[in-house]
Amino acid sequence: MRASHTDRERAIDVLKAGFSEGRLGQAEYEQRLTRASQAQTYAELQMLLADLPQGPVPMPPAPQPPPGYQPVPRTFLPAPPPRTNGMAIGALVCGILTPMYGITALPAVILGHLAKAQIRRSGEEGSGFATAGLVLGWLAIGFTLAIVLAVVASV
Structure with missing residues (x-):
């Protein structure tokens, strides 16, 4: 299927984000940018973007404490500063x-x-x-x- 101008602009935005995040080097970014602006089909655009995230990257889940982990008892935590009356x-x-x-x-x-x-x-x-x-x-x-x-x- 043929790509539209909007599709090429979206692909260029993804390439810009990849370059600004350090996922692409300067030479590779420029090469992909040239190829994206000349792409005729979705397949050509997809090949240029296949190894880049295209949207918010999900965060890994927070690490779970090991079995049997007990938080520090309050008696060992520093006391809060006293209030002024x-x-x-x-x-x-x-x-x-x-x-x-x-x-x-x-x-x-x-x-x-x-x-x-x-x-x-x-x-x-x-x-x-x-x-x-x-x-x-x-x-x-x-x-x-x-x-x-x-x-x-x-x-």
Whole structure:
């Protein structure tokens, strides 16, 4: 059966893919390319493409573990890094926001104390964040109380 222009173009595409994948050398690629562009029948095109994959190459199946294989027990795997306590982060954020929004001093103190208790129980990270939130919160509360006392004393 006679080959059409489209059939020759498909064959040339397969040859290009074979060359780009390293399946064909430069000289052989050029020779096959010339023969493909001059091919008259499907048989001539098939002879040029017989040793090349013409589409997606199936992947070999994944190797199966040998009989009796046991995966590494979790006790021998490295421990995941400890998480940072969310309340400790919240205490630090509230403490930092205290100069702008004075009302966040009380949540900074509350969250700081709760975070410290959770960190002692769970072993999470973030003790420094909780402490910083506590210090900033108590400083803001103390500063506010000092101002109130100064105003009351001056009256």
